[in-house]
Amino acid sequence: KNEVEQSPQNLTAQEGEFITINCSYSVGISALHWLQQHPGGGIVSLFMLSSGKKKHGRLIATINIQEKHSSLHITASHPRDSAVYICAVREINTGTASKLTFGTGTRLQVTL
Amino acid sequence: NAGVTQTPKFRILKIGQSMTLQCAQDMNHNYMYWYRQDPGMGLKLIYYSVGAGITDKGEVPNGYNVSRSTTEDFPLRLELAAPSQTSVYFCASSYAGQGASRNTIYFGEGSWLTVV
Numbered sequence: 570k571n572e573v574e575q576s577p578q579n580l581t582a583q584e585g586e587f588i589t590i591n592c593s594y595s596v597g598i599s600a601l602h603w604l605q606q607h608p609g610g611g612i613v614s615l616f617m618l619s620s621g622k623k624k625h626g627r628l629i630a631t632i633n634i635q636e637k638h639s640s641l642h643i644t645a646s647h648p649r650d651s652a653v654y655i656c657a658v659r660e661i662n663t664g665t666a667s668k669l670t671f672g673t674g675t676r677l678q679v680t681l
Numbered sequence: 682n683a684g685v686t687q688t689p690k691f692r693i694l695k696i697g698q699s700m701t702l703q704c705a706q707d708m709n710h711n712y713m714y715w716y717r718q719d720p721g722m723g724l725k726l727i728y729y730s731v732g733a734g735i736t737d738k739g740e741v742p743n744g745y746n747v748s749r750s751t752t753e754d755f756p757l758r759l760e761l762a763a764p765s766q767t768s769v770y771f772c773a774s775s776y777a778g779q780g781a782s783r784n785t786i787y788f789g790e791g792s793w794l795t796v797v
Contacts, residue, residue: 604788
C-alpha cells in the first residue's frame with residue numbers, strides 16, 4: 570500500500586522567508602502532483618512532475634525518483650501563500666490514469 | 682470556461698435522507714472523480730469515471746452511487762445518509778489524452794455536507 574508522508578504538518582514563517590515542504594512516498598510512481606488548498610476550501614493544481622524540477626514564479630518543485638522524495642519550495646514568502654499544500658502521487662500500473670494517493674497536507678501560515 | 686462546477690456548496694441532511702451532489706465540467710475531460718476529505722486525512726477516492734457510460738469504485742464507495750450519462754456531468758448520489766458521510770466532497774476532472782495538459786487535475790470548489 571502506498572503511503573504518502575508530508576513534513577512538516579504545520580509551518581509558520583515570516584514574510585520573505587524561504588520555505589520548504591517535503592513529500593515522501595513508498596512505491597514507484599509515474600507522476601507527483603503538488604496542490605494548494607486555500608482557507609475557502611478550493612484546491613488548485615500547482616505542479617505535476619515526473620522528474621527533475623519545475624518552476625512557476627516563486628514556486629519551485631523538485632523530485633528525486635530514486636529516493637522517492639519531492640520538495641516544494643517557496644521563495645520570498647508572502648501572507649497570500651498561506652494555505653494547505655498537498656502532495657499526491659500516481660502509482661505506476663494502477664490500471665487507470667490519475668488514481669491518486671494523497672498526503673494529509675502541510676498547513677502554512679505566513680505572517681507579516 | 683468555468684472549469685469544474687459543483688453544487689451545492691453547503692448542505693445539512695438528516696439521517697436517512699438522500700441527496701445528489703452535482704458536478705459539471707466544460708473542459709471536455711474524459712476522466713472525472715469524486716473525493717471526500719475528512720479532517721486530518723488525505724483525500725479519498727469515492728468513485729471515478731473514464732468516460733461517458735463508464736464508472737468504477739474507488740477506495741470508499743459504500744453509501745454512494747454515481748452515473749456518467751454525458752462527458753460533462755458526474756453526479757454523486759448519497760442514499761440513506763449517515764453521520765459518517767459528514768465530510769467535504771470534491772469533484773475533479775482530468776484529460777488522459779495527449780498534450781501539455783495531460784493528467785493535470787482540476788478540482789471543484791468543494792461541497793460541505795453535514796449529516797445530523
